[in-house]
Amino acid sequence: MNVFILNAGSSSLKYQLMNPVTKNVLAVGICERIGIDGVLKHEFGDGQELKIDVSMPTHKEAIELVLRTLTDGEGKVIDSIDDIEAIGHRAVHGGEEFASSVMVTEKVIETMKKLIPLAPLHNPANIMGMEICQELMPGKPNVAVFDTAFHQTMPDYAYMYALPYDQYTKHGIRKYGFHGTSHFFVSNEARGMLDKKHNTRIIVCHLGNGSSVSAVLNGKCIDTSMGLTPVQGLMMGTRAGDVGAGAISFMMSQEGMTINETLDLMNKKSGILGISGKSSDLREVLDGMQEGDDRCRLAVDMVAYNIKKYVGSYVAALDGVDALCFTGGIGENSALIREIVCAGLDGMGLNIDPTKNNKRSNKARDIATNSSAARIFVIPTNEEYVIASDTYKIVSGLEK
Structure with a gap:
């Protein structure tokens, strides 16, 4: 299965195309200066690199450019978009609503929008990436993987702040933690190394x-x-x-x-x-x-x-x-x-x-x-x- 991995930021877009079964990475890259002038840096094959300076007024144009680069021209690594079987999105803040990765649905997006006050710089860009992929690749499954999910096993005495309790019940003010995918991966690797x-x-x-x-x-x-x-x-x-x-x-x-x-x-x-x-x-x-x-x-x-x-x-x-x-x-x-x-x-x-x-x-x-x-x-x-x-x-x- 080829998975298109997307990490959408406010003015940038990181991506990879990977087969998670074989761990084979077909391509990796980044779109920078979205909404300003735009540059795509694309790595593929055996260390080959491609740089494209092109206008990217919005994230939609950036993702369209990435998909064209993956399927056509010098940076081509797959024959068509049909070779992408699923899209995995980095999602920064899942609050208490998401303790694991989930299939992206209208309800998931609506919940993420409600969590925007907790991550005003990141969640809107993450949501935008999901909605654009749904538009450009209709019918293909999208999955949201949350930075905060791994930390949802913290006990209440570890994640609570010593503020009036209603600040937690009304506004969700507590520790959430980030870099969860990295902490999960590394701790799991360490358990294997410890045997x-x-x-x-x-x-x-x-x-x-x-x-x-x-x-x-x-x-x-x-x-x-x-x-x-x-x-x-x-x-x-x-x-x-x-x-x-x-x-x-x-x-x-x-x-x-x-x-x-x-x-x-x-x-x-x-x-x-x-x-x-x-x-x-x-x-x-x-x-x-x-x-x-x-x-x-x-x-x-x-x-x-x-x-x-x-x-x-x-x-x-x-x-x-x-x-x-x-x-x-x-x-x-x-x-x-x-x-x-x-x-x-x-x-x-x-x-x-x-x-x-x-x-x-x-x-x-x-x-x-x-x-x-x-x-x-x-x-x-x-x-x-x-x-x-x-x-x-x-x-x-x-x-x-």
């Missing part, structure tokens, strides 16, 4: 421009760092992470900032960028630290310290740990961050092997010492495979 499907205590650190940590007990999430929105939790590329409400209100009063200005600052101008003053890209900040830039050093120390705090708290929540996993662009590629995070965690049974840690590989691997009581894994994530696999199972009737 242990039961009584597993796994901590997953998904570290990239957006970062989150989860505590996974026996394959079920019991806590995660992101909250109502993705700004809570770890310090990230441009997001502030955990900041006290008093500090936010004081900053607003001192600067005369509106709520929207404050959210823009906390989401787009804070984190690694805000502290370093150099970049949101940790690689550039690590270079700056090596050159003696003290603000870059501070940003790196803060990133690692924040991760370590969450790891320690989740060891407590899990009553121990069998595996600590690193994934995402930073988690998979930054040996220094892994080293700093794991330094001093010997008492928790986590002992990193410097030689294994510094050996580069694009495959899942164990970087703990042989004598470490718990394992430390680096596992490349594959969120697209989760979306394709869920789509295949639902469309094939394997998940009822």
Whole structure:
């Protein structure tokens, strides 16, 4: 089964064409600057690349261009749209309504529209992608795979905020968590690497421009760092992470900032960028630290310290740990961050092997010492495979 995987953003559109049974990826690409001028970057075959500069006034033109590129011309990988048997959509926020992936129906779309206040930047674009695919490929099944679904197994005492209870009952204000497809994939891979499907205590650190940590007990999430929105939790590329409400209100009063200005600052101008003053890209900040830039050093120390705090708290929540996993662009590629995070965690049974840690590989691997009581894994994530696999199972009737 060929599954067309779609991740629709406000001005971009990421896609893959994959067979989830064989795990064969036929093509991968992105449409950028939708509504501005437009560029398509398309990868196919044995590392071949194609770039097309073309006007994309809306997401509809972008998806039409992708489908033409997949079926015709230099970037062709299938004979016709008929070779696409299903469409799997990344859906950011499912609230409490969706604890698993679902077939897209009118009722599902209406429910997602009601959840737009929880994800005003993401859900409208996700919904748009679904409706356009229904229009362009009528009759083909569409499946929504929610970032929040994996975290719906959290107990109430973990996801509730200590606000008046009616803020939860009236407005759904609680922790939801994100990056769920990545946390699911990596924790499941870790269980396989442990060769242990039961009584597993796994901590997953998904570290990239957006970062989150989860505590996974026996394959079920019991806590995660992101909250109502993705700004809570770890310090990230441009997001502030955990900041006290008093500090936010004081900053607003001192600067005369509106709520929207404050959210823009906390989401787009804070984190690694805000502290370093150099970049949101940790690689550039690590270079700056090596050159003696003290603000870059501070940003790196803060990133690692924040991760370590969450790891320690989740060891407590899990009553121990069998595996600590690193994934995402930073988690998979930054040996220094892994080293700093794991330094001093010997008492928790986590002992990193410097030689294994510094050996580069694009495959899942164990970087703990042989004598470490718990394992430390680096596992490349594959969120697209989760979306394709869920789509295949639902469309094939394997998940009822």
